[in-house]
Amino acid sequence: MKVKEISIKNFRNYSDLFLQPNKNINVFVGKNASGKTNILEAISILISARSFRTxxxxxxxxxxxxxxxxxxxxxxSGLDKDYQLIYEKNKKKKYQVNLSNIKSLNELRMEGPLVSFVPEDLEIVKDGPALRRKYMDQAISNLDFIYRYNLKKYNSILKEKNSLLKDRNKGLDTKLLFQAYNVQLASLGAYLILARKEFLDQVNKDIKDIHLSITSGEEVLDLIYQNPFKDMDNIKKIESSLYQAMMEALDKDLFVKYSTFGPHRDDFDIESNNISLKTYGSQGQKRSAVLSMKLVEINLIKARRNIAPIVLLDDVFSELDQKRRRMLIENLLDVQSFITMAEKKYLDEFKGFSYNIYLVDNSKVKLLDGGN
Structure with a gap:
């Protein structure tokens, strides 16, 4: 999947911008607040209907x-498609692909995958479980459209349940009411749990060689799913155990006024040589782990969907040492990537590859070097 042309109007600090990106690497260099990230954000919204900023x-x-x-x-896949996104103040965004209206965001996201690597992602290892769940949900949703649908439905039902927990009608039979919600949540949640387990199993198979290469053969990386269920290979057993655990947690839920058990509370640990990086890892180890995870995500999309994703890297180059930057560049050669950075000193590392380098200054974008 490649962006051949893109036009942006009235977006952030841009009145009117037109670009014909390189089919491989595109680097936007400029001072902070010059508008580099806005270009990546526009691509993200157009393809995934999601901004990584707001x-x-x-x-x-x-x-x-x-x-x-x-x-x-x-x-x-060898065919050109016209994408259009229009947003009018106080109205919903409108999407079209080849002049046909896109009726749902899932329909748009099925058109093509996107992988982003932003500064927030560097906190995946050491921050709270919400970022790790977000990583899993976005990565699996790029591979499994049923997962995306079930996740959305699960979150919708969970929101209703939590609303009732906060302000329930005392005239209703509490147990029967929440039993009905838990039946639905257990059915959907079992699919999510099994998909997450299978995804992390696959990541663990693919990530070892990549991470050994990044760490000069010194570190073996493992992603350990932290889930209380012992048998996670049978969806019916997961559903039954999940429902039972949700019902057992009901008294606690009623007391704290939110749902305390389920896949919305899932987490996984990231270990290097059997040591938790969250607790004991250095900054370099944590960055290397996230880089390996993102590279595996790109490779899984190519293998599962037979399409190369578009890759966005926002201001993460300076967080990596030269070896890791080189490893990242070499893994981007068969995808189209859009990269932002504040310092020109890293530009020499792209020599020998196919690239466009742009200077971004005061809402102006100038092509500095068309590369090979």
Whole structure:
């Protein structure tokens, strides 16, 4: 999947921007707040309907304007498709692919996968479980559309249940009411748990060689799913155990007024040579682990969906040493990538590859070098 042309209007600090990106590596270099990340954000919203910076469309709209628009010519499996996104103030975004309206965000995301690597991702190892769940959910959703549907439905039902826990009608039979919710949550949650287990098993198979290469053969990386169920290979057994655990937790749920048990509380640990990186890992080890996880994510999409994802890397180059930067570049050669950085000193590391290098300054984007 490749972006061949992209036009951005009234988006963040850009009034009007047109680019014809390189089919492989595209680097945007400039000072902080110059608008580099805004270009990556536009690509993210157009392809995945998701900004990695905000959930509020009004924040994206250029000050003083009533709409923003993103147009792109994108090649997928040898065919060119016209993408269009229009947002008008106080209205919902409208998406079209080849002039056909996209009716759901799932439909849009099925068009093509996107992998992003942003500074927040460097906190996956050491921060709370929410970031690790987000990593799993986004990665699996790029591989399994049923998972994406079930996750959305699970979260919707969970929201209803939590709302009732906070302000329940005392005239209703509490046990029967929450029993009905837990039946649905257990059915959907069992699918999520099994998919997460299978995903982490696959990542563990694929990540070892990549991480050994990054660490000069010194570290074996493992992602350990922290889930209380012993038998996670049988979806019916997972569903039964999950339902039972949810019902046993009901008294606690009623007391704290939120649902305390289920896949929305899942976590996994990241271990190097059987030692938890969250507790004992150095900053370099944690960055290397996340880099390996992202590279595996890219490779899984290529293998499972037979399509190369578009890759966004926002200001993460400076967080990696030269060896890891080189490893990252070499793994981007058969995908289209968009990279931002604040310092020009890393640009020499792209020599010998196919690239475009752009200078971003005061809402202006200038092609510095067309590369090979």
């Amino acid at each position: 959930s509020r469309d009004r924040e994206i709209l250029k000050f003083g304007e009533d709409y923003f628009e993103i147009l792109a010519l994108i090649e997928k």
